[in-house]
Amino acid sequence: MDIISAIKNRQSVKAALLADPAPNDSELRDLLEAGMSAPDHGAVRPWRFKVIRGDDRMRLADLFEAALRAKEPDADAEMIATLRSKPMRSPLIVAVCAVITENHPKVPPVEQVVATACATQNILQAIDASPFGGVLLTGWTAQDVIVKEGLGLAPKDEIIGYLYLGTPTETLRAKKRPEVDPFIETWPA
């Protein structure tokens, strides 16, 4: 497939449809390397990839639970169990983070977030071109300071999302994408 068709046909795979085998360390490195060609004002390289594999997903579940208990002391067992189950859906998670350089003379925090998002998209595109599948998910935990701290981040930093990875258990059906024309305007009108 040519590159333009590959971009137009990329799609995510539901986390629950991602099973073993997940990319091994070498395969994952190759996928993450696609992030290195993201546009990046000032070459700040704000992205960090926290790899959480196999049983270590339980540690992420522990962190999510601690954050929930702090946020909602009355959280019941069902809420806790639902949250804890999230990281267990796929065999491998990469928390894609932006470590923000504050007071950068040229590159405001929003541009560092955008650069990390661009890196994420490159990685999603690489995943789509591989035998593996992936999806970027967030939820409230991505903004939570306890989760950030547990992942080794400061409150100023951002969790762009949790990239769930594995091998798709179903063949994907092509998705219909929106027509681009409604999104195009000539300015000034």
Ligand SMILES: Cc1cc2nc3c(=O)[nH]c(=O)nc-3n(C[C@H](O)[C@H](O)[C@H](O)COP(=O)(O)O)c2cc1C
């Ligand atoms: C920053 C970000 C966070 C997202 N978080 C969620 C999420 O928490 N839950 C969800 O169902 N989709 C979320 N999505 C959307 C999915 O990643 C995905 O794009 C969506 O399932 C549609 O699939 P597609 O990529 O094939 O169009 C998020 C997307 C982005 C860019």
